[in-house]
Amino acid sequence: MHPAYALSDVATVFSPSLVFFPELIRKNIARVIEMAGSPERLRPHVKTHKTREIARMLLDAGVTKHKCATIAEAEMLAIAGAPDVLIAYPLVGPNLDRLVGLIRKYPGTAFSTLIDDVNATRALSATLSAAGVKVGVLLDLDVGHHRTGIPIGDSALSLYQLAATLPGLTPNGFQLYDGHNNQPDRAARETAVREFIAPVLALRAKAEAKGVPVPRLVCGGTPSFPVYAAMTDIPGIECSPGTFVLHDAGYGPKYADLAGITPAAVLVTRVISRPTADRVTLDLGNKSVAADPALEKRVTLLDFPEYKTVGHNEEHLIVETAGAASYKPGDVVYALPGHICPTVALHRDVLVAEGGKIVGRWNVASRDRVLTV
């Protein structure tokens, strides 16, 4: 276990609790800036931490561009003083009016969003122009993840050109999110990225030849970050990792090229029962640690004998281990979540530890779906 995680005052920490370590968070931010070459090449995703405090730590480190997925996250970033916020999510229905509210309420922040559909783009334009406001739009290119986005090709070009003619919209670049590129091997990840980068650059050249600028390419998450960070020859690349800031057991050991990025959020849990000779039950149910990935990778118990996770209920995590006899109810166990982002969203507040002690509490502000807008 990382020496920073051991809390000398853990006896007073109720369980289950999620604890953030700002010293490690600062180091993760510094490492990512170092790999990117400068904070200007970053547009981190806020969805991992959802806190004003970490948004400010990023701003203090010189990061001015941010990405988010919800209007609440965008509002939290604007309140924290972020000057440039991309809502990397298709906005539809009443969220269009919320976007107008956001733009009006926070004139100090330039907001942008994604487009991947002609009718939805027209609806976005109609709502914004009727309200007399403008938003930047990035063309969401489907580079193989097949979740949102439009395939690289003529329809994508037409949509981007259309956006340039519609009132209320300013074309602002492309998003390339490749969440499917999670090969442990760096060379394999790079090969996969290189396959779509060439057609993306060709599309960019065509759009610019038609007079529509593509000032930025907002690229990837944490696994593909080292690949984009190294592509310094392509102008306008903005890397958008999110998980790195807190990191987790899912990404942690998997990618050798992310060395220097350390999990900075730990769960404090306790043994609550020893129901059989080989079982230990912890107070770490799926209401305190995310119910993904698969059961065997859901949590990593630290400094714990070899075990297998066999059950996960709302308030219980059940593991089987030959070492069960050395545990008794009340014993503290530290754990890393398999997936930090939805784990954070399960906690209204997180504890903050420095120098081996709890020193405060941060509110997970944009865990709420609505702040004021």
Ligand SMILES: Cc1ncc(COP(=O)(O)O)c(C=O)c1O
């Ligand atoms: C559009 C988009 N960009 C960036 C990210 C950040 O990715 P990661 O969690 O791998 O850092 C995500 C993650 O879900 C995403 O959906």
